[in-house]
Amino acid sequence: MTVRFSYGRIAHVLLWCGLAVASLGISIPKIYSGVTQYPLHPTGPLHTCDNYLKFATGASGASQGLISTFQSVSPSKRIIIFTRKDDAFSSGLGMTTAYLASPHLVRLFEISGTHPDNELSKMNPGEVAAVVFCRMNRPAWLPAGKVFGSGLEVVSIREKAR
Amino acid sequence: MSALALLGAFGTLLIAGYGLLTLLARNETQLSLTEQIAFSWLLGTGAVSLLLWIFGLFVHGVLLPSLVSIICLSLGLIGWRRMVPRPLRRMPNPFEIFLGIIVVLEIAIVFYLSFVHTLGWDGLLNWEIKARYAFANGGVIPATYFSDSGRAFSHPEYPLAIPFTELWLYLWLGEADQFCAKTIFPIFYVIGTFLVVAFGRRFTGKTWIGLLMAAFLFFVPQMTVEVGSAIAGYADFPLSIFYLATIGCLFCATEPKNDAFFRLYAACLALLPWVKRDGLILWVVAAACGVYVILRTKKSSRHFLALFPGLLIICGWRFYLAAMHATQSADFLPVNLETFSSHLDRILPLLSALLAEFHNLPTWSLFWFVVAVGVAYLLGQMRNPGTPVLLTALFVPIVLYLLIYVFSSWPNYLQHVGLSISRLLMHVAPVGFLITLLAISRRRVKSPAPVHERGVTCAMTDSERTPVIALA
Numbered sequence: 001m002t003v004r005f006s007y008g009r010i011a012h013v014l015l016w017c018g019l020a021v022a023s024l025g026i027s028i029p030k031i032y033s034g035v036t037q038y039p040l041h042p043t044g045p046l047h048t049c050d051n052y053l054k055f056a057t058g059a060s061g062a063s064q065g066l067i068s069t070f071q072s073v074s075p076s077k078r079i080i081i082f083t084r085k086d087d088a089f090s091s092g093l094g095m096t097t098a099y100l101a102s103p104h105l106v107r108l109f110e111i112s113g114t115h116p117d118n119e120l121s122k123m124n125p126g127e128v129a130a131v132v133f134c135r136m137n138r139p140a141w142l143p144a145g146k147v148f149g150s151g152l153e154v155v156s157i158r159e160k161a162r
Numbered sequence: 163m164s165a166l167a168l169l170g171a172f173g174t175l176l177i178a179g180y181g182l183l184t185l186l187a188r189n190e191t192q193l194s195l196t197e198q199i200a201f202s203w204l205l206g207t208g209a210v211s212l213l214l215w216i217f218g219l220f221v222h223g224v225l226l227p228s229l230v231s232i233i234c235l236s237l238g239l240i241g242w243r244r245m246v247p248r249p250l251r252r253m254p255n256p257f258e259i260f261l262g263i264i265v266v267l268e269i270a271i272v273f274y275l276s277f278v279h280t281l282g283w284d285g286l287l288n289w290e291i292k293a294r295y296a297f298a299n300g301g302v303i304p305a306t307y308f309s310d311s312g313r314a315f316s317h318p319e320y321p322l323a324i325p326f327t328e329l330w331l332y333l334w335l336g337e338a339d340q341f342c343a344k345t346i347f348p349i350f351y352v353i354g355t356f357l358v359v360a361f362g363r364r365f366t367g368k369t370w371i372g373l374l375m376a377a378f379l380f381f382v383p384q385m386t387v388e389v390g391s392a393i394a395g396y397a398d399f400p401l402s403i404f405y406l407a408t409i410g411c412l413f414c415a416t417e418p419k420n421d422a423f424f425r426l427y428a429a430c431l432a433l434l435p436w437v438k439r440d441g442l443i444l445w446v447v448a449a450a451c452g453v454y455v456i457l458r459t460k461k462s463s464r465h466f467l468a469l470f471p472g473l474l475i476i477c478g479w480r481f482y483l484a485a486m487h488a489t490q491s492a493d494f495l496p497v498n499l500e501t502f503s504s505h506l507d508r509i510l511p512l513l514s515a516l517l518a519e520f521h522n523l524p525t526w527s528l529f530w531f532v533v534a535v536g537v538a539y540l541l542g543q544m545r546n547p548g549t550p551v552l553l554t555a556l557f558v559p560i561v562l563y564l565l566i567y568v569f570s571s572w573p574n575y576l577q578h579v580g581l582s583i584s585r586l587l588m589h590v591a592p593v594g595f596l597i598t599l600l601a602i603s604r605r606r607v608k609s610p611a612p613v614h615e616r617g618v619t620c621a622m623t624d625s626e627r628t629p630v631i632a633l634a
Contacts, residue, residue, distance in 0.1 A: 016602055019532050020378070027381040027527040034387030035271060038278045043341040048280040048290075078312070095287055095315055102295055103304065106312035 052096055056089050057149025066100045066154065069146055070130065073156045077129035079104045082116045082136045093134035093152055104129055115139070131155045164335060168342060171334035172349075174234040175327070179206025181237025184244040186429055191422040192249040194363075196356040201426060203353050204407055207346075207400075208433040210234065211326035212475075214301060222300035227333040254369065261373035265359075268380035269352055275386065276348045276393040281340055285395025290343055291316045292325035297332040308486035318488045321479055323437040324397045344395055351392040354403045355379060358595055361410040365596065366603035375599045382529045382591065390585035397438040398585040404430055404437055406592035408448045409555040413548040413596070416455050424461070427452065428468030435476045440563070444589060445472050447558045451551045458547045493578070494569045505568045508575060512564050515579045525584050533594035539601035552600070556593045563587075 044050065046063040053062040070079065079101045083094035091110070098106040109119050117139045120131070131142070135151040138144070145155030179202035186205075187193060193201070213230045221229065254262065281290055291313075296303045308318045328343040335342060355376040362372020385391055385399070392399045411427035414420055431448050434441035449469050456465045495501045520530040533556070543549045563586045572578040 012604060015535070019528060019535065023378070023528040023532065024381060026523050027383060030383045030524055030527070031381065031387055034383070035275060040278055043277075045337055045339040045341070048286050048340045051280045052286075081312075092283075098313060098315070099287060099291055099294075102298065103306075105306060105310050108312050108315070 049096055049100060052092065053148065053152070056093050056096075057152045059149030059152070062148045062152070063100055065146070065148060066097060069154050069156065070101050070104060073104075073129040075103055075129075077104070077127055077157075079106045079130050079132060080123065080128050081106060081108045081132040081134065082119070083108060083110050083134045084114060084136060085110050085112050087135060089151070090135040094132070097132050097134065097152070097154075101132075111136075125157055128157050130157060164339075164342065167334040167336070168331065168345065171331045174231055174238075174334075175206040175210050175330065176202045177206070177238030177241070178209050178234035179203055181234075181239070181241035182206070182209055182429070183426075184241040185237075186425040187422045188425075189244060189247065191420070192247045194249060194360060197360045198248075200353045200356040200360065201407070203349065204404060204433070205429060206234075207327045208323060208429075208436060209237070210330050211323045212436065214296075214326045214329060215322050218296075218302040222302045226301040227330075230330075258370050258373055261370060261377055264377045265355055265373060265380075268377065269348070269355065272351045272380070272386060272392055273348045276344050277341070279393050281344060282389060282394035282396055284390070286340070287316050288320055289324050289395065289397055290328055290340060292318075292320075292322065293328035293332060293343065294338040296325070296329050297338045301329065301333060305486055308483070308488040311489055314489040314492070317439075317491060318486075319483050319490060320397075320439055321436050321441075323433065324400060344393075347392055347395055347399065350400045350403050351379075351385075354392075354399075354406065354592060357403065357406050357410060358592070358599075361406075361413070361596055362599045364410075364414055365600055368603060371599045371603050374602075375595045379592075379595065382527060384525050384529075384584055384588050385591065388525055388584065390588065396585065398588050401434070401437045401441055401444070402589045402592050404433055404441070405444050405448070405555075405589055406596070408434065408444075409451070409552065409593050410596060412448065412451055412455055412551055412555075416459055416547040416551065418459065424455075424465060424468065428471065431468065432471035432475055435472060435479070440586065440589065442476065443562050443566075444559055445476070447555060447562070450558075451554055454554075455547060455551060493571060494566070495571045497569050501569055508568050511576060512567050512579065515576055515583065516560070516564055519583050519587060522584070526587075529591065529594065532598055536594070536598040536601035539604070540597060552593060552597050556590050556597060559590050560587065 049063040050061055053066075054060055059065075079098070081094045081097055081101075084090040094108055094110075098108060109116065111119060114135070114137045116133070116136055120139060120142070131145075131154070133153045133155075138153055138155065142155055145153050147153045176199070180198065182205040183193075183198060183201045210230060213233055214226065217226055217229050280286075292303055292307075295307055303322075307313060310318075324346075327346055331342055331346070332338045358376040358379060359369070359372035362375055363369045366372075380386055383391075386393065390396045390398045408427055408430040411423045411430060415424035415427055427448075431445060431452065434445040434448065449472065452468055453466070455461070456463075495505075520526070537553065537556075540549050540553065563583075567575055567579050570578045
């Protein structure tokens, strides 16, 4: 078998080799940092939620605690979740809590500021199973609930003195 | 125990897919082992998720997985009786072995990365959430989920191929496990590499080009380490693999008497809108390419039936969502001419954002520049019916995706673009690999391509024939 060389073929090979080398030169540092950035996390059925809740609140294994809290209240009533506008952590906590609150129906309130007194006062307590505060202040007139790390509090309405 | 359950879930899935593959290939073509595994996985995930959804309308509880398992095994029995023939094996040369080792190492790293990272945000709250809720409700998503305004953030209207593949794992495991759910995504990466190798060999007749491209798949950061990549648990990467299979099969079907690949194209095409809502756009483009191939290669009019399964899935899912009173996404304004004309001023900033994304080296490296060079090579080969298919499949979805943002309801639509454009571009990126491998091989195809013998390859070059094959 003979291999015929031509200027076109040589240019073709050089072009693609050059592109390949340049691509690798740019990609390898990025891929390397991606591979070495994180250690292996503990595994488990709720490992994503646990990791996020630990990141946002500092509490370990909070997912199961949240599920247990929601299971202890009436499933026919809604879970009300308060999050702060323009606060990605609060919003993320709210959505993660809504994820874990199944089979309850949920209602997410995104409000300005950290005091949801107005919104809470308009609610019918008979329709609410629990209220969740994500990086929000619980109104003083509402009894203390279960606190998960810093910034996440769940008040079961049966705990509330009616 | 978990490993055994996972093995059972993946096994039934592959068995079902293999059964469907034998029905579609009908002994008319030879498929390599990697092709058989790849198509079995894609068809299996599609079939199992569709069966779970359809049977879930009538039964739930233990009966649902039992029924689906029985169908999977029945399909496997069909597959066992009608094995797809494999081409003669030849000894790989040292360069191919070297590239093969690199690809295997890359696959191992992708698996490692997948387990190091948790599910991404959308992976958890848009996709896995549906699997978890369905598992907790006997295999069926509760009707209240679709109409619950409090969970509208999780896009109840998104289709179920990925969540119900996760659900299939959960049903075998006996529990909803976010860690185990992640296993399906690196498998899609494996399938992607298999398909790139297989299409590389079919398009160019050279195995090493396919292996080289498969090795480079790993070096596009958007595919391996970025948000929405193969490790994040999003539906975008699986969608890009389904699109790769669809367009690759259509390219192979441009050759005369290659109906097996046209049927595989039809099957993968149908599953595009079932994987992600954006798959509807890819379906429209791939279907238009299919119509072009039918007309250009003068296939019989019955080939238009290939569009029917996809239409059925699209309409069926729409009807189901309407029946469930599903909350609709608030991300986009109503798509009509009035909205379009009133937001035309967005076009230039959108184009600018798109160009900026192409130049985004940390995300894409030189990928789009390489593809542009590949496109320049292919422009001289427009007479080959496969070339316009590849170029259309690459460019038209990008244009349509860009136009979608004209209808964005976000106050800052450029933020909307910034958050999702890289993932949308990833849908068509594997097609860029097909273009690149054709350009590297400098294959000049005469139309219509006459080289076809029991479908061994789309193009078998003499230079690749080993003495074993020549003797055969």
